[in-house]
Amino acid sequence: METHQTISADDGQPVTDGTQADAVSAGLEDVDIRRIRQMVTFIRSHTTTEILAKVLPRKTPAYVAADLAQHCRFVHGSIMVFPVGTVAAAAGRLSDIGLDPGPPRPSTVVRSRVARRYDLSASDLQIQILHAALPNVPGNCAEEIEIFVCPTDPGGRHSQLVDDERRSNRETHFALKVLVPENHLLKRLWGLLTGPGLMAPDGGGFNPHEGPIGCTVLYFQTSGQLLPQGWPRRLELVIDGHQQILAMHLQATRAQGQDDLRSGPPALPDTELETPAATVPSQEEPTRRMLELLTGAWVTQALCVAAELGIADHLEEQPATSAELASLVNADADLLHRVLRYLASLGVVRRSDQHWRLTDLGRTLRTGALRDVARLYGGIFYHSFGSLSHSVRSGQNAFEHAFGLPPFEYLNQHPDQARIFHGAMAAGSSWFDRVPEVINFKDVNTVVDIAGGRGDLLRRILTASPSTRGVLFDQPAVIDAARETFKREGLLDRCELIDGDFTAEVPPGGDLYVLSRILHDWSDDQCVDILTNCREAMPETAVLAIIERPIPTDNRPSLAIAWDVHMSVNNIGGRERTVDEYRELLTSAGFYLIDERPLVLDMAVLTAAPYPAAN
Incomplete structure (x- = not known):
C-alpha cells in the first residue's frame, strides 16, 4: 500500500497517516492527530476533478463534474478536532508535526450548526478555524487543511459531541472555491449540484471573519461514505462576499429537513433528479446563456493567444504579474492583463497578491499538453469553421472552401502548420x-x-x-x-x-x-x-x-x-x-x-x- 510522508513525529522521523504510533501530545490527543494526518494525505493526492469523482454519486453525468471543475478549485479538506487545552496549544502541536497554521478565526456557521445538533448553547462552544498550509504539495492539489478546533471542558458536557464527531465526521467536507462569484453562475452551479449532481442542500451561512470581505459557504451532502476513511460525501462551496444565493440555499435546506439532523440527509434515489423549482432561471438566464454560447469564439481565441505566447509554460515556472508576463512574452502589458482577467473568469488562471498563477485547467495549456491543440483550434481550424454555413448550404467541404486545398494537401504544403497539427494529434492522445x-x-x-x-x-x-x-x-x-x-x-x-x-x-x-x-x-x-x-x-x-x-x-x-x-x-x-x-x-x-x-x-x-x- 502506497503511503505519503506528509508530516513528522516529535523525533523528526517521518510518519504515514498515523500507521505508526503517535506520541501523546499536549493540546491534541492521538486520535485527532491520526485523523489530521489521514486528511493531509488525502488532500495532497487529489485534484479538483478527482475530489468530484469521489464525492459526487456514481450516476452523476460527466458534464456536471466538468462544469464544476471549470469554475471551482479544490482548496481544502476539513476536519473537527477536540484539544484538551486551548486553541493556541492545538496550533502549537500542528506546527510541531510539520503543518503551518495561520491565525485562528472565530467559527460562525459551524459553531451554530454544532450547537443546534447537540442541543448546546453556542456560548459554550469556542470553535475556532485554523487554516494550515501543507508542505510540498503537488501543483494541482489543494494547499491547505481546514481544522475546526473545539476545546472541550473537563465536565463532560461535550462528550456526546466529541464521540459522535470522531466516529461519524459530520463536519468533515471538501471545499471548492468558486473562482468568479457572479450570481447567475452561482445559481447554475447550485442547480448542477442539487439537480443532476444528486446532492442535497446541507446548510450554510456567512462568516464575516473569513477573508477581507467575509465569505458565504454552502454545504451539500449525498448518501454514502468515502471508504475506507468513513468520511461523508460532502462538499462546500466557498464564495467571497455575502451572496444572495444563501437565502435560497437555506430555504431549500429547511424545506428538505436537512439542517443539522444527526442522521444526515435521507438516501437519494440512484437516478437523475430534476432541478428544484428554486433553480428555474429567470427571464434573464436564457439570454445570458445564449450570450455565453455566442461568445465561444472569444474563448477559443483567448486560449489560442495564451498558447501562442506560452503563458502556461511561464506561469508553471513561477507566478508573475501582468507586467512581468508582458516582458517575458513581448506583449502589450495592458491588453495582456485584460486577456488574463478574461482567462481567470474561465478558470484558466487565478490571481492573488497581483501575481497570476495556473489552475489545474490552465496547466493543460503547457507545451506537451494541449498547447498545440489550442493553437490548431484557434488557428487554421478556427478559420475553416468560418465556412461552416457555406458547407451546410452546399454540402461542400468547409476547409477546402476556406483554404482552396483539401486538408492534408494543405498541410503537406505548409510544414509550419503541419508541425502544429502533429503536435496537437500527439497531445490529444492522453x-x-x-x-x-x-x-x-x-x-x-x-x-x-x-x-x-x-x-x-x-x-x-x-x-x-x-x-x-x-x-x-x-x-x-x-x-x-x-x-x-x-x-x-x-x-x-x-x-x-x-x-x-x-x-x-x-x-x-x-x-x-x-x-x-x-x-x-x-x-x-x-x-x-x-x-x-x-x-x-x-x-x-x-x-x-x-x-x-x-x-x-x-x-x-x-x-x-x-x-x-x-x-x-x-x-x-x-x-x-x-x-x-x-x-x-x-x-x-x-x-x-x-x-x-x-x-x-x-x-x-x-x-x-x-x-x-x-x-
Missing part, C-alpha cells in the same frame, strides 16, 4: 496510456499500427509488452520522422518501419492490427476499402482494434457529437459514427464486432475479428 490496459498484448507477437503517425501509440504498446514486436506503417515523410524517436527510446530493434499507402494495401502477417483515429477521417465507402485491405492482409487468427470516439445513442453528453461537426468541417467525407454504424462497416469488409471497451475522453476500443474464409 488516452494512449490506457490502451495497453484494455487490450491484452501478452500473446501478441506482432502489432501492426496502420497510419500510426510518429508511433506514439505503438511505442506505448511496445514499452508495456516487452515480448511484442511492432510494425509502423505510414507515409514516407512520417516514417522518416518517427525513426529517430524509436531509435532514441531503444525500440528500433523491435519495430519495423514501413512506408506506404494504406488505401492501397497494408503489411501482412500481424497478430493485431490497429486503426487509431483513422476511420473517422473517411467516407463509408473509403472505410470499407481500408478495412478490406486489412482483412486481405490479416491471418484468420488475427484481431483488429479500432480506436475511435463513438457517438452514443442514449442522449448522454459526449465529445463525439461536437467532433462529428468538426470532422465534417476539416475532413472530406469524415464523420464520427455510432457503434452500430462501425459494425455495419466491419460486416461489409468481412469482420464481426467482438466487443467495445471504453477509454478516457469518450474514446473506445472496438475489437473485431475476420469471418473465416469460405471453404
Whole structure:
C-alpha cells in the first residue's frame, strides 16, 4: 500500500497517516492527530476533478463534474478536532508535526450548526478555524487543511459531541472555491449540484471573519461514505462576499429537513433528479446563456493567444504579474492583463497578491499538453469553421472552401502548420496510456499500427509488452520522422518501419492490427476499402482494434457529437459514427464486432475479428 510522508513525529522521523504510533501530545490527543494526518494525505493526492469523482454519486453525468471543475478549485479538506487545552496549544502541536497554521478565526456557521445538533448553547462552544498550509504539495492539489478546533471542558458536557464527531465526521467536507462569484453562475452551479449532481442542500451561512470581505459557504451532502476513511460525501462551496444565493440555499435546506439532523440527509434515489423549482432561471438566464454560447469564439481565441505566447509554460515556472508576463512574452502589458482577467473568469488562471498563477485547467495549456491543440483550434481550424454555413448550404467541404486545398494537401504544403497539427494529434492522445490496459498484448507477437503517425501509440504498446514486436506503417515523410524517436527510446530493434499507402494495401502477417483515429477521417465507402485491405492482409487468427470516439445513442453528453461537426468541417467525407454504424462497416469488409471497451475522453476500443474464409 502506497503511503505519503506528509508530516513528522516529535523525533523528526517521518510518519504515514498515523500507521505508526503517535506520541501523546499536549493540546491534541492521538486520535485527532491520526485523523489530521489521514486528511493531509488525502488532500495532497487529489485534484479538483478527482475530489468530484469521489464525492459526487456514481450516476452523476460527466458534464456536471466538468462544469464544476471549470469554475471551482479544490482548496481544502476539513476536519473537527477536540484539544484538551486551548486553541493556541492545538496550533502549537500542528506546527510541531510539520503543518503551518495561520491565525485562528472565530467559527460562525459551524459553531451554530454544532450547537443546534447537540442541543448546546453556542456560548459554550469556542470553535475556532485554523487554516494550515501543507508542505510540498503537488501543483494541482489543494494547499491547505481546514481544522475546526473545539476545546472541550473537563465536565463532560461535550462528550456526546466529541464521540459522535470522531466516529461519524459530520463536519468533515471538501471545499471548492468558486473562482468568479457572479450570481447567475452561482445559481447554475447550485442547480448542477442539487439537480443532476444528486446532492442535497446541507446548510450554510456567512462568516464575516473569513477573508477581507467575509465569505458565504454552502454545504451539500449525498448518501454514502468515502471508504475506507468513513468520511461523508460532502462538499462546500466557498464564495467571497455575502451572496444572495444563501437565502435560497437555506430555504431549500429547511424545506428538505436537512439542517443539522444527526442522521444526515435521507438516501437519494440512484437516478437523475430534476432541478428544484428554486433553480428555474429567470427571464434573464436564457439570454445570458445564449450570450455565453455566442461568445465561444472569444474563448477559443483567448486560449489560442495564451498558447501562442506560452503563458502556461511561464506561469508553471513561477507566478508573475501582468507586467512581468508582458516582458517575458513581448506583449502589450495592458491588453495582456485584460486577456488574463478574461482567462481567470474561465478558470484558466487565478490571481492573488497581483501575481497570476495556473489552475489545474490552465496547466493543460503547457507545451506537451494541449498547447498545440489550442493553437490548431484557434488557428487554421478556427478559420475553416468560418465556412461552416457555406458547407451546410452546399454540402461542400468547409476547409477546402476556406483554404482552396483539401486538408492534408494543405498541410503537406505548409510544414509550419503541419508541425502544429502533429503536435496537437500527439497531445490529444492522453488516452494512449490506457490502451495497453484494455487490450491484452501478452500473446501478441506482432502489432501492426496502420497510419500510426510518429508511433506514439505503438511505442506505448511496445514499452508495456516487452515480448511484442511492432510494425509502423505510414507515409514516407512520417516514417522518416518517427525513426529517430524509436531509435532514441531503444525500440528500433523491435519495430519495423514501413512506408506506404494504406488505401492501397497494408503489411501482412500481424497478430493485431490497429486503426487509431483513422476511420473517422473517411467516407463509408473509403472505410470499407481500408478495412478490406486489412482483412486481405490479416491471418484468420488475427484481431483488429479500432480506436475511435463513438457517438452514443442514449442522449448522454459526449465529445463525439461536437467532433462529428468538426470532422465534417476539416475532413472530406469524415464523420464520427455510432457503434452500430462501425459494425455495419466491419460486416461489409468481412469482420464481426467482438466487443467495445471504453477509454478516457469518450474514446473506445472496438475489437473485431475476420469471418473465416469460405471453404
